[in-house]
Amino acid sequence: MNDGAPSTNAGWFEGIDPDESERASEVITDGEAEEPRNWPAIAVESGFVDSEEAYYERLHEASLDATRREVRERERADDMQLVHSIRAMDDAERTANELAERLAEWAGTLFDDADVGVDGARAVAERDPETPLEERVVSFAGRIADLADERDDLRAFIESRAPAVAPNLSEMAGPVLAARLVALAGGLESLAKKPSGTVQVLGAEDALFAHLKGRAPSPKHGVIYVHDYVRGTHPDHRGSAARAFAGKLAIAARIDHYSGEMKPGIHEELRERMETIRAREAGE
């Protein structure tokens, strides 16, 4: 018996202490063999278990345990897909808005009622062009509408994926903000390793830099500002709200990274804490 990989034609239980559940999981996940054998009988013969019934019980536990761990491991890798998705969504949004501005300027020279923004672009895209020039403008508007649709689809995708990758973070911040925090940190693992003070100002790097150079006050919040817990709190108490929120987000990120299980308790605690902060009088 050794600690390395079992010999090429051994069962998953070979060399394993029946109480070592973690080791059994590892072998199920990473082990290999050349030829299948009558593993239940071999396990009984070798004294790993004393009956086939007990063997199947062990196998049931071990296969469940191994599969749970492996699913969690794989879903963690999904955090990078989430990061790509939110970056693509942001780029699609920014580009659609920029192009819509260009379009508004152009369409305004042709149509009296042309509106600005992506909605304006959608309206122009619906028009029947009457000249080759209008055809270009309408087609251009159509591309902008498509890009805006893509942004919406990316958002829907993020909303469906983020809860699997980071269940607690998504519950607390909403899936899109959760994805944005993961992206700003560069992955779920690095977010889980950030202190809450850093989580609080993620996305406010420019302001933080100005502060460190002595040119500005320290920023009180980064992207978490978009959340109602911060923005919806009276300006006098926004700093405490942002601090409390960031503190719980940092915990949520750690739970999501290390266990992946939903923990209702921390969400309840945060709600209570927010109520207390908001109950304070302005200026207090």
Place this chain on the structure above:
Amino acid sequence: MTDLPEGVERRTFDGRKRLATRGETVYGEPRDEEGWRAWDAGRSKLGAMFEHGMDTGLVGGESVLYLGAASGTTVSHVADFAGPTYAVEFAARPVRDLIDVAEARGNLFPLLKDARTPETYTHVVESDLDCIVQDVATRGQADVAVRNRRFLSDDGRLLAAVKARSEDVVADPEAVFEAFLEDLRDSYEVLETQRLDRFHEDHLGVVARPK
């Protein structure tokens, strides 16, 4: 019509005779007071093979390797009437649900593995199995069946559902099925085939035995 395995019955749900097995509900299917739950052939190719009266050779209590278990819809019914049931699925997402299904069934062993690389689960899945059920709906379906033949006993059965569009979206389904059977015949003897279109469009049910 051939006999159903022991543990699979036709029971009446909402005035309609349907296949059923006994166990905990999994996907919102109706369940009667005696614990029989309807087996939706529209959501299960193996269910459709029974509905089409194919001779699966199953009698109940078999040892089974199930390839392409997804979230466990069909394999939950298999585990209800079979013996040790190994469920292989390579996508992490559906396996989350498969784990729940397996938690309620002591004879169901979930494995997050790729059916194209059986050596990665040969140290877990026992030899001389009675049956392989295959529903992988992916390219190279015949190859998957051939590679997993090592687990079957000489008199075991392969019950495969072949999806035409997995191989080639434009090819004629009949041509795809023929190519599948051709590849399969290197290592299996094909006993019966049947289009499952009444429940699953462009799918072929296949019963085969190792050569």
